[in-house]
Amino acid sequence: MNKKTEQTIPQPIYRHDYRQPDYWIDKVELAVDLHDDVTIVRSILQIRRNKDTASEGQPLVLNGEKLTLKEIALNGQPLPESAYQVDREALIIFSVPDHFELSTVVAIKPHENTELVGLYQSNGNYCTQCEAESFRRITYFLDRPDVMATYSTTISADKARYPVLLSNGNRVATGELENNRHWVRWEDPFRKPSYLFALVAGQLVCHHGTFKTMSGREIRLEIWVEPQNIDKCEHALLSLQKAMQWDEQTFGLEYDLDVYMIVAVNDFNMGAMENKGLNVFNSKFVLCRPDTATDDDYEDIEAVIAHEYFHNWTGNRVTCRDWFQLTLKEGLTVYRDQRFTADMTDFALKRIRDVKKLRTLQFAEDQGPMAHPIRPESYIEMNNFYTITVYEKGAEVVRLYETLLGKEGFAKGLARYFEKHDGQAVTCDDFRVAMAEANQIDLTPLDRWYSQAGTPVCEVRGRYDAEQMTYTLQVTQSRAPTPAVQPAFMPCLIPIRVSLFDPKGQALPLQLADENVPIGEERLLSLSETQQQFIFVNIPQEPVLSFLRGFSAPVQVKMQRPREHLAFLMAHDNDSFNRWDAGQILAQELLLNLAQDWAAGRELKLDPLFIQSFGKILTDSRLNPSLKAMAMMLPDEKFLGQQIEPIDVDALYEARSFMTRVLARTFRRELLALYQQYHSTSPYSNSRSAIDARRLKNTVLRHFLTALQDEEVIALIGQQFQHADNMTDMQAALSCLMELEIPEREQALQQFYGRWQHDPLVLDKWFALQASSSLPKTLDRVLSLASHPDFNLRNPNRVRSLIWTFCSLNQVRFHSADGRAYKFLAELVLELDRLNPQLASRLVGAFNQWRRFDKLRRNLMESQLNTIIAQPNLSTDVYEIVSRSLN
Numbered sequence: 001m002n003k004k005t006e007q008t009i010p011q012p013i014y015r016h017d018y019r020q021p022d023y024w025i026d027k028v029e030l031a032v033d034l035h036d037d038v039t040i041v042r043s044i045l046q047i048r049r050n051k052d053t054a055s056e057g058q059p060l061v062l063n064g065e066k067l068t069l070k071e072i073a074l075n076g077q078p079l080p081e082s083a084y085q086v087d088r089e090a091l092i093i094f095s096v097p098d099h100f101e102l103s104t105v106v107a108i109k110p111h112e113n114t115e116l117v118g119l120y121q122s123n124g125n126y127c128t129q130c131e132a133e134s135f136r137r138i139t140y141f142l143d144r145p146d147v148m149a150t151y152s153t154t155i156s157a158d159k160a161r162y163p164v165l166l167s168n169g170n171r172v173a174t175g176e177l178e179n180n181r182h183w184v185r186w187e188d189p190f191r192k193p194s195y196l197f198a199l200v201a202g203q204l205v206c207h208h209g210t211f212k213t214m215s216g217r218e219i220r221l222e223i224w225v226e227p228q229n230i231d232k233c234e235h236a237l238l239s240l241q242k243a244m245q246w247d248e249q250t251f252g253l254e255y256d257l258d259v260y261m262i263v264a265v266n267d268f269n270m271g272a273m274e275n276k277g278l279n280v281f282n283s284k285f286v287l288c289r290p291d292t293a294t295d296d297d298y299e300d301i302e303a304v305i306a307h308e309y310f311h312n313w314t315g316n317r318v319t320c321r322d323w324f325q326l327t328l329k330e331g332l333t334v335y336r337d338q339r340f341t342a343d344m345t346d347f348a349l350k351r352i353r354d355v356k357k358l359r360t361l362q363f364a365e366d367q368g369p370m371a372h373p374i375r376p377e378s379y380i381e382m383n384n385f386y387t388i389t390v391y392e393k394g395a396e397v398v399r400l401y402e403t404l405l406g407k408e409g410f411a412k413g414l415a416r417y418f419e420k421h422d423g424q425a426v427t428c429d430d431f432r433v434a435m436a437e438a439n440q441i442d443l444t445p446l447d448r449w450y451s452q453a454g455t456p457v458c459e460v461r462g463r464y465d466a467e468q469m470t471y472t473l474q475v476t477q478s479r480a481p482t483p484a485v486q487p488a489f490m491p492c493l494i495p496i497r498v499s500l501f502d503p504k505g506q507a508l509p510l511q512l513a514d515e516n517v518p519i520g521e522e523r524l525l526s527l528s529e530t531q532q533q534f535i536f537v538n539i540p541q542e543p544v545l546s547f548l549r550g551f552s553a554p555v556q557v558k559m560q561r562p563r564e565h566l567a568f569l570m571a572h573d574n575d576s577f578n579r580w581d582a583g584q585i586l587a588q589e590l591l592l593n594l595a596q597d598w599a600a601g602r603e604l605k606l607d608p609l610f611i612q613s614f615g616k617i618l619t620d621s622r623l624n625p626s627l628k629a630m631a632m633m634l635p636d637e638k639f640l641g642q643q644i645e646p647i648d649v650d651a652l653y654e655a656r657s658f659m660t661r662v663l664a665r666t667f668r669r670e671l672l673a674l675y676q677q678y679h680s681t682s683p684y685s686n687s688r689s690a691i692d693a694r695r696l697k698n699t700v701l702r703h704f705l706t707a708l709q710d711e712e713v714i715a716l717i718g719q720q721f722q723h724a725d726n727m728t729d730m731q732a733a734l735s736c737l738m739e740l741e742i743p744e745r746e747q748a749l750q751q752f753y754g755r756w757q758h759d760p761l762v763l764d765k766w767f768a769l770q771a772s773s774s775l776p777k778t779l780d781r782v783l784s785l786a787s788h789p790d791f792n793l794r795n796p797n798r799v800r801s802l803i804w805t806f807c808s809l810n811q812v813r814f815h816s817a818d819g820r821a822y823k824f825l826a827e828l829v830l831e832l833d834r835l836n837p838q839l840a841s842r843l844v845g846a847f848n849q850w851r852r853f854d855k856l857r858r859n860l861m862e863s864q865l866n867t868i869i870a871q872p873n874l875s876t877d878v879y880e881i882v883s884r885s886l887n
């Protein structure tokens with residue numbers, strides 16, 4: 001996060017420039033003395049020359065930023081000033097021996113740190129965030145993941161104000177000091193890269209439990225929180241225990257240290273961080289109680305806790321050689337947490353949610369200025385590459401291995417990966433090779449998934465030949481257009497699951513032309529060329545095709561087919577994902593047509609076929625209620641916007657509102673009956689069936705009944721709001737009220753504020769709910785909320801709840817044609833950039849799609865982007881995003 005000055009244009013670094021470091025650091029001894037005005041960090045490093053790269057006498061260049069060097073000694077001898085040089089980014093020692101000990105003392109100022117990287121304060125407590133390149137803000141170091149060392153950390157601080165002092169590994173000694181101070185020493189026996197270092201100090205209390213590992217060791221589990229939150233930790237603890245057990249059962253992976261600590265902090269740039277033995281979490285992904293957190297919050301907490309825990313093997317034990325390999329640990333760990341959540345909840349439901357997220361956000365990233373391969377080729381600011389592409393598309397690419405090798409083959413490959421690379425810093429290629437070796441199969445065709453940006457598009461044509469009784473699938477692949485210049489697209493290996501159905505909904509036995517007998521009713525086809533044909537034989541009548549079942553590869557599908565086929569699949573497909581998807585595709589097609597009609601001033605009419613299919617879903621009593629809720633949800637405006645150019649925000653909004661109203665009116669009786677059926681009068685429970693019930697009835701209420709705006713519905717909403725004994729129902733009711741211009745709206749907001757103003761995570765919801773309202777007055781409301789006393793630029797959660805919710809999730813109101821929201825965002829980004837560049841750079845991404853809008857909006861956004869880029873002293877974070885956007 002170096003500041004861009006007018007003289008220096010930030011330069012990218014390239015993957016192909018990787019070389020090993022000239023020196024290795026084997027051992028780190030840190031002593032961190034926390035004082036109000038300044039923190040003193042003493043470090044003793046055991047360093048040796050890397051014989052493979054460095055010639056003798058090569059200078060030692062250590063990273064360091066925002067450090068004040070106080071002392072420096074080599075092998076115990078203070079260094080004269082002529083022996084080294086310090087600049088804004090580095091400490092250079094001109095000449096060093098082959099083996100030596102380097103001692104430094106630096107001063108840092110965590111209380112002035114608003115960037116929330118390195119050592120900083122949150123609610124008066126100290127914590128750290130070192131990934132990717134922020135350990136260098138704590139001490140001078142070779143701050144790169146291929147330098148792995150063991151750490152011993154001694155922390156000292158005022159005893160009353162910082163009774164709890166934590167770092168990685170095991171607590172090995174403690175002691176008292178003068179002036180009411182105390183110290184604690186931690187030792188982490190596992191070698192690790194500096195980005196996994198962590199330190200926490202403060203007034204914290206601990207909710208603890210244990211876990212007995214498969215080899216019989218007892219691990220102490222500790223969730224550390226501020227005292228007022230001690231009653232919100234049980235779910236996090238249970239989630240951790242489940243994750244530990246799942247990883248043993250699924251992959252035979254056991255935890256290695258004797259203690260596992262999680263600390264919840266209020267001010268955190270990201271979700272959470274997997275520091276060895278001492279995870280630091282955004283409190284949003286730890287704290288919950290039924291009255292403060294929704295069912296979705298509970299599920300997110302379980303998933304993030306698991307994600308960070310799984311990193312202990314995929315990330316920590318085996319780490320990344322360089323940051324270009326980030327997807328090696330993130331894609332793999334997201335894949336693992338997705339499977340975990342599927343096992344804890346419902347496979348189809350989880351798959352649908354993940355694919356929805358991928359298609360809405362990652363496909364958009366792929367089609368915008370930030371398009372990059374899951375293993376990027378270059379970056380200016382690494383923090384900008386913690387993206388949905390690296391994470392979620394990365395997870396889809398890992399899933400390709402599972403699809404090709406089967407679950408068992410995948411597990412074998414993973415075992416081989418650990419056997420070969422435990423304790424090492426490796427690359428994505430190493431992962432692929434381990435998978436291939438274990439299964440004795442050539443996986444080099446998968447390489448293009450790592451090296452190419454953009455979403456492959458499969459164009460599909462199915463042709464039935466009644467005479468020959470054959471069904472021929474013709475599939476081509478290309479790439480969806482990207483604005484950023486990309487090298488020519490090379491075909492990928494795309495595994496495609498397919499089935500064919502007869503008119504009764506029976507899956508047909510599938511026999512390819514070169515086979516003697518049918519092999520199953522679902523086939524995995526491998527598309528590896530630009531164009532391929534697959535011929536199925538002995539097909540007695542024209543079938544209905546179910547293509548890319550379970551979303552077997554992260555691609556877009558283009559296929560002309562009669563609406564009747566989609567309606568048929570909605571009713572009959574035995575792949576739950578595709579069954580849901582058929583409904584989405586049909587709804588999407590109709591919504592896009594309606595949007596065109598609206599824009600042309602034509603009368604809007606909804607296809608009766610869709611109304612009928614929707615009715616079948618509503619009344620299908622075999623369908624799991626959560627899945628039913630998913631199937632009822634219409635594609636969102638942002639997703640629809642991606643399918644057209646230019647994006648007509650008003651037309652999409654009107655089309656979707658129209659469809660919602662027609663469905664709500666047509667099925668008013670059925671919807672009310674569903675609501676009543678699933679609206680529980682018994683007290684809150686967090687059983688699966690209770691969660692499913694809440695999901696369905698709240699979808700019915702929020703996404704359909706509310707559109708009717710009649711008294712009966714308003715009364716239902718009011719009752720639910722007043723009587724809810726859990727946050728899921730309360731938030732759902734309040735979000736219904738956000739869509740209604742009635743007195744109850746403001747009353748409810750006030751009541752909610754009065755009750756929850758002292759709980760930051762719940763207050764975030766209060767901001768977010770108002771920001772997500774589709775009422776025309778929302779822009780003004782957001783502008784005024786930005787000067788609300790509880791709005792605070794220094795708290796990332798609060799910023800995201802108001803600003804991100806509005807600018808990124810509320811398409812129709814953010815893109816108001818007067819450009820006021822654009823101006824608001826640009827000003828806010830500039831203000832925030834001085835405090836927290838990482839967060840500012842995330843927010844400015846709300847402009848990334850600007851070229852896809854109509855001329856008026858395009859110009860308005862472009863001029864805001866130009867204003868931003870013209871700013872002197874812009875951070876490299878924001879500079880990189882905006883310059884890519886304007887290029």
Ligand code: ARG
Binds near residue numbers: 270271272273
């Ligand atoms: N490794 C963390 C995770 O579990 C995320 C860290 C994000 N750090 C950053 N500098 N952006 O996904």
Ligand code: ZN
Binds near residue numbers: 311329330
């Ligand atoms: Zn991660």
